[in-house]
Amino acid sequence: MESLIAAVREQEEAARFVAWPGDFDLDRGDHVEEVHLASGAGLEAFAGDGAGGTYFFCGDGGEERPILYADSEGGAALVATGLPELVRLLLVVPWWRDCQAFTDEESRELEAEYLEDMPDLATRRDRAAAALDLGFGLPSPAEVLARLREVATGLGEDFVLIFTPEGHPYEPLFAP
Numbered sequence: 001m002e003s004l005i006a007a008v009r010e011q012e013e014a015a016r017f018v019a020w021p022g023d024f025d026l027d028r029g030d031h032v033e034e035v036h037l038a039s040g041a042g043l044e045a046f047a048g049d050g051a052g053g054t055y056f057f058c059g060d061g062g063e064e065r066p067i068l069y070a071d072s073e074g075g076a077a078l079v080a081t082g083l084p085e086l087v088r089l090l091l092v093v094p095w096w097r098d099c100q101a102f103t104d105e106e107s108r109e110l111e112a113e114y115l116e117d118m119p120d121l122a123t124r125r126d127r128a129a130a131a132l133d134l135g136f137g138l139p140s141p142a143e144v145l146a147r148l149r150e151v152a153t154g155l156g157e158d159f160v161l162i163f164t165p166e167g168h169p170y171e172p173l174f175a176p
Contacts, residue, residue, distance in 0.1 A: 004083045017128035022090035023049040038160040076170035078156030092144045102149040
């Protein structure tokens with residue numbers, strides 16, 4: 001199977017969409033602070049966002065590894081159980097960082113804000129998804145947010161990011 005990272009890089013429609021509004025940059029894989037997982041599992045930075053946040057693969061393996069996101073303010077959360085799930089999140093709910101309550105109402109309000117600035121959002125998303133030919137249909141925003149909540153507040157408890165120099169954990173991005 002081809003690397004999804006390579007596919008995103010090669011498919012212009014997908015690369016543009018994940019860059020914006022997804023705010024996901026595969027050329028920004030450095031985290032400014034020294035960090036590690038409390039479990040001792042491996043941590044590999046592979047992408048970032050415009051606000052200084054970093055995406056990390058956790059553990060050993062390839063793109064199927066869990067993905068942790070750490071913002072630049074000392075918050076972190078597990079956001080996906082593999083790269084395909086992260087790409088779905090970026091395509092369907094690019095406003096996920098601001099959707100703290102995971103509700104449909106909150107998501108619709110944020111989507112309306114995005115649509116004001118980008119009326120062709122759905123068209124661009126659909127073209128990006130088609131360009132990647134991911135083999136899955138795009139779920140609804142409610143389904144994606146429910147999965148994000150499950151991953152971040154359930155599974156994410158096993159993925160605590162530690163600021164290495166001080167030994168302090170990052171704050172959870174989402175409250176259970």
